[in-house]
Amino acid sequence: MTALDTIQKLGILADAAKYDASCASSGTAKRSSKGGKGIGSTEGMGICHAYAPDGRCISLLKILLTNHCIFDCHYCVNRKSSNVRRARFTPQEVADLTLTFYRRNYIEGLFLSSGIIKSANYTMEQLVETARILREDHDFRGYIHLKTIPEADAELVHQAGLYADRVSINVELPTDAGLTRLAPDKNASQIEGAMGGVKGAIVQAKDERKRFRHAPRFAPGGQSTQMIVGADSASDSDIVGKASHLYGRFKLRRVYYSAFSPIPDASAVLPLKRPPLMREHRLYQSDWLMRFYGFAPHEVMQATEADGNLPLDIDPKLAWALKFREQFPVDVNRSSREMLLRVPGLGTRAVGQILASRRHRTLRLDDVARLTVSVVKIRPFIVTADWRPVLLTDHANLRSLLAPKQEQLELFAA
Ligand code: SF4
Numbered sequence: 099m100t101a102l103d104t105i106q107k108l109g110i111l112a113d114a115a116k117y118d119a120s121c122a123s124s125g126t127a128k129r130s131s132k133g134g135k136g137i138g139s140t141e142g143m144g145i146c147h148a149y150a151p152d153g154r155c156i157s158l159l160k161i162l163l164t165n166h167c168i169f170d171c172h173y174c175v176n177r178k179s180s181n182v183r184r185a186r187f188t189p190q191e192v193a194d195l196t197l198t199f200y201r202r203n204y205i206e207g208l209f210l211s212s213g214i215i216k217s218a219n220y221t222m223e224q225l226v227e228t229a230r231i232l233r234e235d236h237d238f239r240g241y242i243h244l245k246t247i248p249e250a251d252a253e254l255v256h257q258a259g260l261y262a263d264r265v266s267i268n269v270e271l272p273t274d275a276g277l278t279r280l281a282p283d284k285n286a287s288q289i290e291g292a293m294g295g296v297k298g299a300i301v302q303a304k305d306e307r308k309r310f311r312h313a314p315r316f317a318p319g320g321q322s323t324q325m326i327v328g329a330d331s332a333s334d335s336d337i338v339g340k341a342s343h344l345y346g347r348f349k350l351r352r353v354y355y356s357a358f359s360p361i362p363d364a365s366a367v368l369p370l371k372r373p374p375l376m377r378e379h380r381l382y383q384s385d386w387l388m389r390f391y392g393f394a395p396h397e398v399m400q401a402t403e404a405d406g407n408l409p410l411d412i413d414p415k416l417a418w419a420l421k422f423r424e425q426f427p428v429d430v431n432r433s434s435r436e437m438l439l440r441v442p443g444l445g446t447r448a449v450g451q452i453l454a455s456r457r458h459r460t461l462r463l464d465d466v467a468r469l470t471v472s473v474v475k476i477r478p479f480i481v482t483a484d485w486r487p488v489l490l491t492d493h494a495n496l497r498s499l500l501a502p503k504q505e506q507l508e509l510f511a512a
Pocket of ligand 1: 167168169170171174175176177178212213214281
């Protein structure tokens, strides 16, 4: 086999990393400027965007150290039994690429993951060594996100957190049964054990830095994880339950949802079709309901349909409101912040502005209209000084009136 040059390896290992959603945006249309038409592309590989701990959107070099792997996860294009072209970088090569791209202003950091070579510990050592070269040999101060391997020794995972801004450990599938079936080399309790270790180290480092200014940082951007949606029979209810468990127990910064996409040379145990991308979008919306809108996990689950999945035609907040119509209309001049956040179409910013404005005057429908994208969608759920809707319970066809006809209606917009 002829040796691959750096560009060839980059092509293979950046492409292999695209299946990891932990820092990716999804749901966009495919566009490219191939053929000399236009400028830009949504299909390029290698550079992705992520949000830094301070909220800035930053560009990252997103690659695998290697796509060789001794594990055989059915959903993964890099699994042992797959026929894909393989490549491998050394830690020094990844560090050099990162520094070169950084100096040219292409990127502000690195997102590094890897297939497992030789053993979990050996692979983790290579990941840590890459970060060490960048931080210690080159005093690299850009952003580093390291995927950590739950099967590796806790001490190696700890070292990763000392160099990285953020670490992540993929939980992979929403249920233990799904994990056993589709990722037979992985173990749910080992994954949660590693997450628990990272959480403990983050808490301890924060505590020490309060007392000693120069105590070392540990993953200041926290930890995140990714769940694959649609590769097994887990419902949205299962996924929401798992996500809330992970947020609660391990204080994760983010749970990412990645719609399973059929891979070349796929295993026979996988579905032939990918789930609708809208399903992934609805799960992100439900995640926001729990993190920013005060919904308890069981309330999000109440928005699901008989099959346990969130409706695709309307967002989960509207679905919940239509199921619990007796909670509406909500008086924008009197109701609590918690109830205002339940109104479909009212975002957190609009609710903040309503609360601030109503201290000085009584709000009318026009006032609310100025704060929202579409007051027509909100009207059935609110009372203002000059507006009172028909009771929702008397409105049999409300869902069909509010569901978007062709394009996705964004009911979370403020
Ligand atoms: S451990 Fe599983 S998911 Fe990760 S690269 Fe190997 S086969 Fe893919």
